Amino acid sequence: MRTGLFIFLWCLQSITMAAAGIDQLNQFHEQVKAFKADFTQVLKDSSGNTVQESSGKVWIQRPGLFRWEYNEPYPQVIVADGRRIWIHDPELDQVTIKRADETLGNAPAKILSGKNPLTRDFILNEINREDNLQWVTLTPKQEDSDFAAIAVAFDATGLSQLELKDNLGQLTLISFQKLKTNSTINSSIFHFTPPPGTDVIGDKQ
Numbered sequence: 001m002r003t004g005l006f007i008f009l010w011c012l013q014s015i016t017m018a019a020a021g022i023d024q025l026n027q028f029h030e031q032v033k034a035f036k037a038d039f040t041q042v043l044k045d046s047s048g049n050t051v052q053e054s055s056g057k058v059w060i061q062r063p064g065l066f067r068w069e070y071n072e073p074y075p076q077v078i079v080a081d082g083r084r085i086w087i088h089d090p091e092l093d094q095v096t097i098k099r100a101d102e103t104l105g106n107a108p109a110k111i112l113s114g115k116n117p118l119t120r121d122f123i124l125n126e127i128n129r130e131d132n133l134q135w136v137t138l139t140p141k142q143e144d145s146d147f148a149a150i151a152v153a154f155d156a157t158g159l160s161q162l163e164l165k166d167n168l169g170q171l172t173l174i175s176f177q178k179l180k181t182n183s184t185i186n187s188s189i190f191h192f193t194p195p196p197g198t199d200v201i202g203d204k205q
Contacts, residue, residue, distance in 0.1 A: 021126055021134035024154040029111070029118055034061040035159070037179040041070075046169030058176075063115040064100060065190040079192040080113070084203065086192040095194045097202030111138060111152065112162075127151060133160055 036059045043052045056070040063082075070076040077088040080100055087096040111118065118124065118138065127135035133153040140147060146166060153161040158179055164172040194200050 021136045021154065022124060024134055024158075025118070025124070025136045025152055028154070028159055029114075032062075032159075032181045034059075034183065034185050035179060035181040036060070036183065036185060037159075037176040039177065040175050042173045044171045044173075048171075051170075059185050059189045060113045061185055061190065062113055064113055066113050067189050077192070079190060081190050081192065086194075088192065088194070088198075092199075093197070094199045094201065095192075097200065099203060111150065122150075 036057070038055070039058050040055045041053070042050060043054075045051050052073070054070050054074075055072045056068065058066065058068050060066040064080060065082055066078075066080045068076075068078040075090045077086070077090075079086045079088075083100055085098045085100050087098070088094075089096075111122075121141055122138035123141060125137045125139070127137055129135055131153075133155055135151055135153045138150045138152065140150075147164055148167050149165045151161075151163040152159070153163070158181065159176055161176065162174040164174075166172075
């Protein structure tokens, strides 16, 4: 009887945690219109070896606006202004411009800054991990997506981690710190002007 009761309670707890994870994801997607945070990012190869560690700051505002500033180990700025994505590499003295509608697709930015229901583009599933976080996987429905799977984790305070697995087996884990949601963000954050003398590649219109 005790064993049966334990199994029942364990299953009930797992179902509750799973539902809580999807609820948190949906609430984040529907209610969080803007956020800013510090982040750390770890890239691992298909064998699980750490390839690179980086850190910086991020600002996101729905729909379609974001700015990622990498400070370590190499500076880089990625800005989406709603129409275009600007990628500035100061060390190369180069800016690459891409059209947002052609670049984002089912990319993770759609989860954080998109406005369409997540179930339109992703299949949602739960993950049970022993880390006290609520994990949800988002598998792109689009077959030619750059990512095989994306996972989002929430803790008691909100968004905690973003995990990306590409089609080559590489894994990127982004952890957020000092997260502030729905605070006012100066619109200039989402505009980018190439520094004088910078080599600009791509659509300038």
